[in-house]
Amino acid sequence: MAESNFVDYVKIHCRSGKGGRGSMHLHRAKYMPNGGPDGGNGGRGGNVYLRGNHNFWTLLHLKFMRHVFAGNGGNGGDCCSTGSDGKDEYIDVPCGTVAYNAETGEYLCDVTTDGQVVMLLKGGRGGLGNFEFRTATNQAPRYAQPGEPMQEMQVILQLKLLADVGLVGFPNAGKSTLLSVLSSARPKIANYPFTTLEPSLGIVSYHDGKSFVMADIPGIIEGASEGRGIGLRFLRHIERNSLLLFLVSCEADHIKEDYLVLLNELKKFNPEMLDKRRILAVTKCDLIDKELEEMLRAELPDDLPCVFISSAAMMGLSELKDLVWKELNCESNKLSNNDNSPSMVHRNMDVNHINRDFEGWDDDVEVIEDDFDVEIE
Numbered sequence: 490m491a492e493s494n495f496v497d498y499v500k501i502h503c504r505s506g507k508g509g510r511g512s513m514h515l516h517r518a519k520y521m522p523n524g525g526p527d528g529g530n531g532g533r534g535g536n537v538y539l540r541g542n543h544n545f546w547t548l549l550h551l552k553f554m555r556h557v558f559a560g561n562g563g564n565g566g567d568c569c570s571t572g573s574d575g576k577d578e579y580i581d582v583p584c585g586t587v588a589y590n591a592e593t594g595e596y597l598c599d600v601t602t603d604g605q606v607v608m609l610l611k612g613g614r615g616g617l618g619n620f621e622f623r624t625a626t627n628q629a630p631r632y633a634q635p636g637e638p639m640q641e642m643q644v645i646l647q648l649k650l651l652a653d654v655g656l657v658g659f660p661n662a663g664k665s666t667l668l669s670v671l672s673s674a675r676p677k678i679a680n681y682p683f684t685t686l687e688p689s690l691g692i693v694s695y696h697d698g699k700s701f702v703m704a705d706i707p708g709i710i711e712g713a714s715e716g717r718g719i720g721l722r723f724l725r726h727i728e729r730n731s732l733l734l735f736l737v738s739c740e741a742d743h744i745k746e747d748y749l750v751l752l753n754e755l756k757k758f759n760p761e762m763l764d765k766r767r768i769l770a771v772t773k774c775d776l777i778d779k780e781l782e783e784m785l786r787a788e789l790p791d792d793l794p795c796v797f798i799s800s801a802a803m804m805g806l807s808e809l810k811d812l813v814w815k816e817l818n819c820e821s822n823k824l825s826n827n828d829n830s831p832s833m834v835h836r837n838m839d840v841n842h843i844n845r846d847f848e849g850w851d852d853d854v855e856v857i858e859d860d861f862d863v864e865i866e
Contacts, residue, residue: 495688496549497648497726500591500847502556506534506575508613508636509562511621515629516567526629528619529566531636534612535559535575543603545583548648559610562636565618575612585651585729587835591643591847594838601651609644613637645843647725650688652704653817655727657751658736660708663772665689666800667736668705671810688726695814704730709754724758732766732816738773739797745788759836766816769795770809775802 509531516524537559557580563572588597588609598607616634623630656664669675672691689705706723727733733755737747748769755762769789774782774797782797789795794812798805 496547496552497688498846499548499551499554499646500843501551501554501580501644501646503537503580503610503642503644504556504558505537505610505612505640506559506561507639508532508534508615509564509572510635511616511618511633512565512567512570513619513631513633514567515619515631526619526623527567527569528633529568529570530572530618530621531565531615531634532562532572532574533615534562534636534639535577536608536612537610538577538579539586539588539598539600539607539609540579540581541584541586541600541603541605542581543584545581547583548586548646551580551582551646559612559639561639562612562615564636565615565633569618569620572615577612579606580609580646582646583648585649587647587649589645589647589838589843591645591843592840594840594843596835596837597644599835610640610642613639645838649729650690650704650726651702652690652727652730653701654693654703654732654734654813655730656703656705656734656736657727657755658708658772659738659747659751662708662736662738663800664705664708664736667770667772667798668703670800670803671806672703688723693810693813695810699814701813701817703734709751724755724762728759728762730765732768732813733762734813735767735769736772737769739771739777739782739785740773743788744769744771744785745790748790748793766819767793768809768812768816769793771795771797773799773801774804775799 511531512528514526514528516527518524537557557578559578560576562575565572582600584601584603584605586600588599588607589595590597597609600607614637616636619630619633622632656668658664668689668691671693688707691703691705692700693703694700704726706726709724735748735751737744737751741747752763771785771789777785786795786797794816796805796809796812798809800806
């Protein structure tokens with residue numbers, strides 16, 4: 490089977506440029522017997538930036554970009570000539586990308602809007618030439634500053650999709666079917682578990698030209714936090730969602746218990762996800778009658794908005810969209826989204842997980858070492 494083009498997790502070796510050294514030069518001319526110092530300053534090294542770009546949806550373009558090196562600053566010259574600045578390097582990433590230090594797992598930055606530029610590594614400053622050190626008592630200094638060294642770091646880039654509503658449920662709960670009915674997205678649908686192997690986004694139309702974005706992630710099972718099934722790898726794609734839509738099939742033995750199992754797995758992944766607004770949708774209700782529906786409704790959680798739907802029979806979808814829109818625009822949700830503080834708190838990554846995911850990565854990377862440049866004055 491061909492490898493999927495959905496890439497949301499890459500590792501890149503980044504290096505900024507080193508600063509150019511200052512020049513130690515004394516002006517010599519037959520018409521100026523006391524020319525004095527005229528050594529110029531070195532140029533700064535290039536910086537490494539992350540830049541948000543809405544034209545990208547995944548990190549596929551960075552999958553084989555193993556290293557990003559900025560340019561070094563030029564050395565200073567005579568006649569107070571300043572060296573050239575090193576070339577800056579920009580890494581274009583889709584909106585919703587988070588950067589981590591691959592060696593420590595420390596959170597670095599978050600790119601959420603188109604055109605947003607974040608400095609990842611700062612280039613070294615250029616050294617001062619001997620012209621800058623002249624004084625009344627030292628009119629011919631014979632020394633200059635070297636440039637500052639470069640910065641180097643291995644960076645993990647992790648994509649977290651931006652959506653309003655995130656679908657959470659067990660395999661074969663009807664998440665992909667619901668997304669295909671409500672939007673123009675066409676995820677893979679089949680009658681076997683773990684049909685969805687990668688997240689999907691769809692834009693759901695509402696009244697008066699309004700819409701919201703819905704994200705479908707692969708199904709999770711009990712024990713996913715311990716690595717069962719596909720695990721919790723794709724749950725990061727609903728960390729940014731302001732609303733979680735839980736889908737449980739009406740064929741389940743105990744709907745409330747299944748909902749609590751899903752909620753517990755989210756808690757193990759990130760306890761802050763429990764603070765989000767939640768809706769429970771009971772799917773495949775075309776298989777039951779009204780009497781059984783009333784019996785199931787009595788067992789549902791009391792503190793949670795619930796709706797009975799059927800994507801195949803188009804039952805309850807209008808009620809579901811009304812409920813989703815109401816929860817998205819409730820006052821408590823608006824306050825949390827309009828706050829000046831970050832919408833989510835990023836936790837540091839586990840270094841052991843990083844080493845396991847990128848085992849053998851360093852063997853494939855050839856680190857290019859800079860040659861020492863020598864200048865004779």
